[in-house]
Amino acid sequence: MIDFKKTTLSNGLRVLVxxxxxxxxxxxxxxxxxxxxxxxxxxxxxxxxxxxxMFGGSVNIPSYDEPLQRVGGENNAFTSNxxxxxxxxxxxxNLETAFWLESDRMLSLAFSEQSLEVQRNxxxxxxxxxxxxxxxxxxxxxxxxxxxxxxxxQWATIGKELSHIENATLEDVxxxxxxxYRPSNAVLVIAGAVKYEEVLQLAEKWFGTIPAGEKYVxxxxxxxxxxxxxxxxxxxxxxxxxxxxxxxxxxxxxxxxHATDMLTDILSRGYSxxxxxxxxxxxxxxxxxxxxxxGDIDNGLIVVEGKLSKGVSMExxxxxxxxxxxxxxTEQVAVTELQKVKNKLESTAxxxxxxxxxxxxxxxxxxxxxxxxxxxTELDKYLAVTAADLQAIAQEVFVPENCSTLYYxxx
Amino acid sequence: MLNRTQAPSFxxxxxxxxxxxxxxxxxxxxPLFVLNVGKEPLVKIEWIxxxxxxxxxxxxxxxxxxxxxxxxxxxxxxxxxxxxxDFYGAFLQTESxxxxxxxxxxxxxxxxxxxxxxxxxILVAATFPEKELITYQKTQQQKLQxxxxxxxxxxxxxxNEQLFGADTAYGCFVQSQHYDALTRTDLLKAYQQIYTANNxxxxxxxxLTDDAVKLVTTTFGETDWLGEEVPLMLQLPQSANEKxxxxxxxxxxxxxxxxxxxxxxxKHPDYVGMRVLNTVLGGYFGSRLMSNIREEKGYTYxxxxxxxxxxxxxxxxxxxxxxxxxxxxxxxxxxxxxxxLREEPIPAQELELVRNYMLGMLLGDLENAxxxxxxxxxxxxxxxxxxxxxxLVHTIKTITPKQLQELANTHLQENSFFEVVVGKN
Numbered sequence: 001m002i003d004f005k006k007t008t009l010s011n012g013l014r015v016l017v018x019x020x021x022x023x024x025x026x027x028x029x030x031x032x033x034x035x036x037x038x039x040x041x042x043x044x045x046x047x048x049x050x051x052x053x054m055f056g057g058s059v060n061i062p063s064y065d066e067p068l069q070r071v072g073g074e075n076n077a078f079t080s081n082x083x084x085x086x087x088x089x090x091x092x093x094n095l096e097t098a099f100w101l102e103s104d105r106m107l108s109l110a111f112s113e114q115s116l117e118v119q120r121n122x123x124x125x126x127x128x129x130x131x132x133x134x135x136x137x138x139x140x141x142x143x144x145x146x147x148x149x150x151x152x153x154q155w156a157t158i159g160k161e162l163s164h165i166e167n168a169t170l171e172d173v174x175x176x177x178x179x180x181y182r183p184s185n186a187v188l189v190i191a192g193a194v195k196y197e198e199v200l201q202l203a204e205k206w207f208g209t210i211p212a213g214e215k216y217v218x219x220x221x222x223x224x225x226x227x228x229x230x231x232x233x234x235x236x237x238x239x240x241x242x243x244x245x246x247x248x249x250x251x252x253x254x255x256x257x258h259a260t261d262m263l264t265d266i267l268s269r270g271y272s273x274x275x276x277x278x279x280x281x282x283x284x285x286x287x288x289x290x291x292x293x294x295g296d297i298d299n300g301l302i303v304v305e306g307k308l309s310k311g312v313s314m315e316x317x318x319x320x321x322x323x324x325x326x327x328x329x330t331e332q333v334a335v336t337e338l339q340k341v342k343n344k345l346e347s348t349a350x351x352x353x354x355x356x357x358x359x360x361x362x363x364x365x366x367x368x369x370x371x372x373x374x375x376x377t378e379l380d381k382y383l384a385v386t387a388a389d390l391q392a393i394a395q396e397v398f399v400p401e402n403c404s405t406l407y408y409x410x411x
Numbered sequence: 412m413l414n415r416t417q418a419p420s421f422x423x424x425x426x427x428x429x430x431x432x433x434x435x436x437x438x439x440x441x442p443l444f445v446l447n448v449g450k451e452p453l454v455k456i457e458w459i460x461x462x463x464x465x466x467x468x469x470x471x472x473x474x475x476x477x478x479x480x481x482x483x484x485x486x487x488x489x490x491x492x493x494x495x496x497d498f499y500g501a502f503l504q505t506e507s508x509x510x511x512x513x514x515x516x517x518x519x520x521x522x523x524x525x526x527x528x529x530x531x532x533i534l535v536a537a538t539f540p541e542k543e544l545i546t547y548q549k550t551q552q553q554k555l556q557x558x559x560x561x562x563x564x565x566x567x568x569x570x571n572e573q574l575f576g577a578d579t580a581y582g583c584f585v586q587s588q589h590y591d592a593l594t595r596t597d598l599l600k601a602y603q604q605i606y607t608a609n610n611x612x613x614x615x616x617x618x619l620t621d622d623a624v625k626l627v628t629t630t631f632g633e634t635d636w637l638g639e640e641v642p643l644m645l646q647l648p649q650s651a652n653e654k655x656x657x658x659x660x661x662x663x664x665x666x667x668x669x670x671x672x673x674x675x676x677x678k679h680p681d682y683v684g685m686r687v688l689n690t691v692l693g694g695y696f697g698s699r700l701m702s703n704i705r706e707e708k709g710y711t712y713x714x715x716x717x718x719x720x721x722x723x724x725x726x727x728x729x730x731x732x733x734x735x736x737x738x739x740x741x742x743x744x745x746x747x748x749x750x751x752l753r754e755e756p757i758p759a760q761e762l763e764l765v766r767n768y769m770l771g772m773l774l775g776d777l778e779n780a781x782x783x784x785x786x787x788x789x790x791x792x793x794x795x796x797x798x799x800x801x802x803l804v805h806t807i808k809t810i811t812p813k814q815l816q817e818l819a820n821t822h823l824q825e826n827s828f829f830e831v832v833v834g835k836n
Contacts, residue, residue, distance in 0.1 A: 060415035061418075100419050133664045239553070240556065284549065350451055351453060
């Protein structure tokens, strides 16, 4: 249970506070409601590039990192297809420094040409390091456009190609900032050894005067229902064949979300899971196999992926995966197996609560989804899932025409 | 009117308060350390075993023995063990480093009673079934094949080989045929040698009631898993003569760089000072290496340095992946930064920032019971006590630019460095 109090400033900024007196630290987490899905198709990778630029100095403060490190704090950020999330961890008695820094960059960035120039290079190196210069690193660069034809989830957060990043201009950066980095588009969470009233005063003092700006209204092309199986074959300089099967599933706020997610737990959570025990241990078909849900806010994917054992054909591997997915359609999950998955979810939830940053991020994310208190009811929703729910969703999701398959073949 | 150009005033950290474990000795002589901390109903228990022997002929034996522990006992199959652990919402992990093997249990306090006997069974009655061994060999060989395509993996392994020598536990670069050489007989022999009560240290943290501690004591305090004392075999580094090594990869977009040297261990009086010097050079986001090579030049997504202190050796290293076309330029900048540490005192402002940053990180590290256990492990296995942390805090606060410059001149001389590049240079 994460206790919190919430208020909204007159400029639309939502402020949530979680008091935790067991730590001497504080966390400031600020989530901006903007991700790669909000990019134009010819300027992809921008939300993420922008995240880098947020550290290049703001209108009144030339350096972001340095003053924070000087008071014993550190920070980081990440960008997904849905959100951009920034966080600071620092000794609680220096919390005001976080307010000072974070509010100034919401007010306005410095927009330095030099910062843009350098961060373009850094992001290009990141692109190479994580996506191009790694075996199987480009899987998602291929799988996304195969699974999504209309929705912007068809590109990865790093972007479609290096040239989109290389061509970013300072004008693009400014426009993006004033469109998305406004108070009403953000959720601010403070957690740790803090008091609600004091946080509120600081929030008013530092964020209260930032102009509300124009509210961004999201209107994204929705992905039409997939009606025919899609496949793509890639040949690459990798040692092992691999297979990736992506199925369209519901969105994050859908009632079916938790049961859908739980299907992947049955398939691949822990060493006792079906895919690991049967396909890897018993049948030795794979050296690595996994199933997971993308967890996107808009309609997402379940992906089943595996690296094939030597001598196993692609047909054999795919057939084995299909057999497991069909089993979820034809037979209900047994009582003990369902209980096992729920027990694991329960203990995972308890372990998640010993991490302050994790709690702060959760509150921000669920507030974005509609209500921070959803963070506290999440486990109950998983526990309420029945074997019949799982079967019904498996029958709907695991059908060939809903699937995009990537065959990744060793040269 | 709010003056946004003016930084708010701030506080510095005076002292770091570390919670220390209570020590008990079980009837069979096994030390048990208990950190009863926290409100959440969960525990973490680690069984840690030291590696005393290593054989060049079977370099993988200890790691394989550890990885296969959960693959069957005289009473339960691998699948039954996995089912049991998952059903009780527990996490049972095995881990093997150069110096130690361990089994770690995370579980809800309420399930400890049912899960502990299984852990005991795994420690005394593992069977290493032949079929499981074959699966292990095949899957690991395939994973190795994938890793061999990664520049940073190759750079790390090649660097260790150069620094410590291929014939030592620290430097041996494991190859596919080493997996073929594993046998069930050897695994069982290693198992009986390593996983004994007299080679074990237990560290328990979390919400631990008296009953829970008693349960650990009775379950693991018996004499039925005492073993023979095994003499400690020293692993002295045998560094290569060749200081620079390039592993050329034609299609590389980036080159992985690793530069470093043998260094002093945690017990050396200069060690804590070297931690400060390392932070300045490459130990945080604002470090000199990051500022220069990422934030100014844009050559890399990340670069860092560290000192690792192990049982028989210690080393200092810098690692990064940079655009293949700027590899030579990046290496030049790395040496330039090290040289500057030797030749110029660190400016007071920068050093003050690093002092505060390091103290803040130390404070932030102490988040829950598990973090206190980690801090304990950080000294116990190096033969140190809590005065190490007092000394660390004191040094962070008081070390002078002159002292740091002396450390750089003593410990960071260029001619002692090894350099490995995987990719293009």
